[in-house]
Amino acid sequence: MQKASTKEKNYLRDGFYARTPGEEIKCPDVYLTVNQFIEDVTARVNAAVPKDASADEASKARSKVIAEIEKESRDQTGLSSKVRTFWEGGAYHLYRGKSFTDVRLVFAPEYQITQYGGDPDNFEYPRYDFDICFFRVYESNQPVKVKDFLKFSPVDTREGDLVFISGHPTDTSRSLTVADLALQRKTISFALGFNNQKEVLLVNWSARSEENARRAMTDLYSCQNERKLADARFAGLLDPELMAAKAKAEADFKARLAGKPEFAEALAAYDKIEAHDKSAWTQYQHRQLIVGSGFDCASIGIARYLLVVPPNSEPLPKFPDPRYKEFERALFADNPIYPDFEILKLANSLTCMVGQLGLEDPLVQKILAGKSPHERAAELINGTQVRDLAFRKRLYEGGTSAVAAANDPLIEVARLVDAESRALSKISDSQDEMMNQAKAAIDHAKFALDGTEGYPDASFSLRLAFGTVKGYEEDGHPVPAATSFAGLYDRAKEMKNRPPFDLPPLWTKRKSHLNLNTPYNSVSTCDMGMGNSGSPVVNRAGEFVGIIFDTNLQALPWDYVFNDKQGRAVEVESVAIYEALDKIYQAKPLVRELVNGQRN
């Protein structure tokens, strides 16, 4: 919507509705892939790997046969084909999907109502977001005729209803061991400390001028979102019930492995992981500071690219050649960079780094060069030329010798850090390999004992979940399963319609048209994760009754283990979609099409 907007038409602010097919907006960078077929190819993959192969040989043989399977499938069917790995190689499935690239926008509400309540209400419940839109998919310039589809239900769900969601959750960390979770607690707490420090800094700096606020906005949003995620996951890791459940499951499983020679490696893997996790902390911390949190500004990112992107520079390990298409794009992106904001962020992140490593650290001494973090940040940002695009192009073309000759203070700091970071990467690579092998041994044992009884960590693969529409209790008060339009208007009134609690004009103007008792957002116990936003919610009859857009805070620890005491998936009810399309947006043809399958 942002891309389709112009100076005259601000779709993001005003929303969009194509009253006729001709008004629909083509979305060139949107495509849809519909899964057609899943085939178990485990036997073929395993057969291609010689029994006595080394880890390295096995990995190569596996990649080779997977590439063959994918190519055969593409050649035979013309469908996009991808082999996905589960249980660290316990199973391999071939996914075939049909892709549609002609996708057109039919309807989208005002951006403000899609994320009503902004950061303050993000991940909170009760919620009041109309976070939906409608696309139409075309093939050969004609709307695609779909045989199998989810019938739209204009009837609301009720407390206790069984519901299903399907989607592609990106990743979960449920196979983390108890030792991993202890390490996770430290790493999250560490990252949260930096994030909090940055958030208060940005809030304060933003309050000092409107231009500051504009410059800091994106960084601040990202801090706020990170903080909610980290806070909620940290809370999970401090929940004795969650941790006891993880400990019990691990102890039970280890008991099943004990005394069986075929699982000796898996049992030993737990000890290896624990030993690694106990020793990994200091190194993790050091790496985080050097590679990430210690240098939080755009200029040093560019300086770092200038060390690795020019054609004759030393490549970074683990990146393919022809390399760095993305890095190159980033190097030449002409985004505005504000020196004052850069100094603020670099001074803050250097302060965090120096605070952790201490002034006595030899690398810190080189980085600071006798100055305080703030003075040094000002000196580096004021002294560097990397914000100048022509300078970057000249250095890129001149290669490493031009970069060295530039004698740019920020590039020289990047060089110090680059050397340290490569050294740390080498240590971490060999440890990662050890950890991967240990995790694979455990996963193989799990698969050998339980097969597909449980489900593996999410990894973008298609997944069906089930649950119940259900409220919960919080701090001794009941939280009902559904909100209503009346609740939305109450929230706006309570917050005096001030951003981010302001209603779009149409929602104010046509309030009286709405049935205010219509269920709006609701929650269910469906096990979901990041990536399920947009998943359809389906009832027992197989009808579409809503669309997922969030979880509450209490579901964020689902990353570690599912628990439906308070954790909930949050959806927009189909009945709310129906009512708002009809009464607020007066999109009658769309409403008819949803319910009857035709516009008129």
Add this chain to the structure above:
Amino acid sequence: MQKASTKEKNYLRDGFYARTPGEEIKCPDVYLTVNQFIEDVTARVNAAVPKDASADEASKARSKVIAEIEKESRDQTGLSSKVRTFWEGGAYHLYRGKSFTDVRLVFAPEYQITQYGGDPDNFEYPRYDFDICFFRVYESNQPVKVKDFLKFSPVDTREGDLVFISGHPTDTSRSLTVADLALQRKTISFALGFNNQKEVLLVNWSARSEENARRAMTDLYSCQNERKLADARFAGLLDPELMAAKAKAEADFKARLAGKPEFAEALAAYDKIEAHDKSAWTQYQHRQLIVGSGFDCASIGIARYLLVVPPNSEPLPKFPDPRYKEFERALFADNPIYPDFEILKLANSLTCMVGQLGLEDPLVQKILAGKSPHERAAELINGTQVRDLAFRKRLYEGGTSAVAAANDPLIEVARLVDAESRALSKISDSQDEMMNQAKAAIDHAKFALDGTEGYPDASFSLRLAFGTVKGYEEDGHPVPAATSFAGLYDRAKEMKNRPPFDLPPLWTKRKSHLNLNTPYNSVSTCDMGMGNSGSPVVNRAGEFVGIIFDTNLQALPWDYVFNDKQGRAVEVESVAIYEALDKIYQAKPLVRELVNGQRN
């Protein structure tokens, strides 16, 4: 002003000016003490302490003779008399002061202009605050006639002018050793982490409802102020220049002590302090969590008082008997306590505590009782009766047995913590005593070698400082010494007159009357500290040219060492006082009195 305000007259919002003496407001809880005389009583104090006395005996003998000196002085002069200790007993001075208790308010501006820019501009410079007020002091219902006073100068200071300030800075930490500063870095970083976590929590919670914002306001202000202080001091501790200066001064001093038997104890003290500081960290952290940061809510404070205040309960060490007048007042203060806010703060602080100590910690296990920090906080706050004043009174009257029989969940948690806290106090008391002795040995050596060449740490005693009116450089940009009224109006315009950058109505209405080029706030290199707010700034001619109200951020590390590269004291210029009283407040009689010494 808050106390004198009524429903009809909001002096805090509107300011106050007594056009006639009869309109002046009596301030019953304000008194002024004017120092009359300082006498060196070191010899008499030292003579009273036997040479071979133990530390405990010496301390008692010293307290006795000091009490005698003070009583004699009071009896002889009728003046308030107080012996102050410098250099840990290197010198003792008797201060005699005349107290005036009939203090009346003559003029105060609108609160908003006294702290213009609120938290965002707090400790920042350039500044635009009219942070002044006028009292008149009476004796026998007549204005006091003062012979010696500072003549008011209606002429501004200029860059480079020599200026003086006198006042009572509360405390500094300049005698901290290098080892102490390393420990300080850890403790500040630790406290800052908690403060940041709380600040983002409160900002977020406040954004969710206006009532939340109202409830959290005081806590949030306090977080913001703490953060600025801690950030700036932490920055000082990470400044290689500051730390190198401290290290050099310490090394130089130790070199002067070396090989001299009379200073062997002082030299050894450095090692004792370093050994203590290195081992003190874990214990400090534990103590902080248990005694303070881990239980951040009003209810548990009350619960703790209920364990120690009732007449037959076990007294806290270090508190005098008849004890706890303040605790009693706190116990029976009927301030509003909001359960939701209490749960929020307790859950957050328990989370911080459990995150630091770990779920495995035996005390944590008892405190959480198998619940998550949030669940446990809700259970405790919802389950306790301590918010009920009648309940508190009943328990107080019933004494320890009634407290035990109450079976209140929060009191039981307080009991767990009380026991731990007493145990920690015992360890810490003996360590404090060791540290005090070590510090005294160093201070005595300093005094023996340098006498009154240097000056001791601030301790509320009267102190005269000097400096220069002088701008500075920040991030490569010059910051001029003075702002002007024009700058105030520019700032308001830039910030669209939105709080906390809104101008009081009179300042908008009478802008055109003002000479906008009038210097408003200005900075000097006078060495000041907390407690110097309100100090007069005096020029070479002995005239009053301004009044101190703040420092900039860069002066906050003056707590550790003075450095005038960027650190500055901030004052309101006398010429701005003159101009605004005349043009904005049209307080002609007051203006005439300031300049001519009479109202008409």
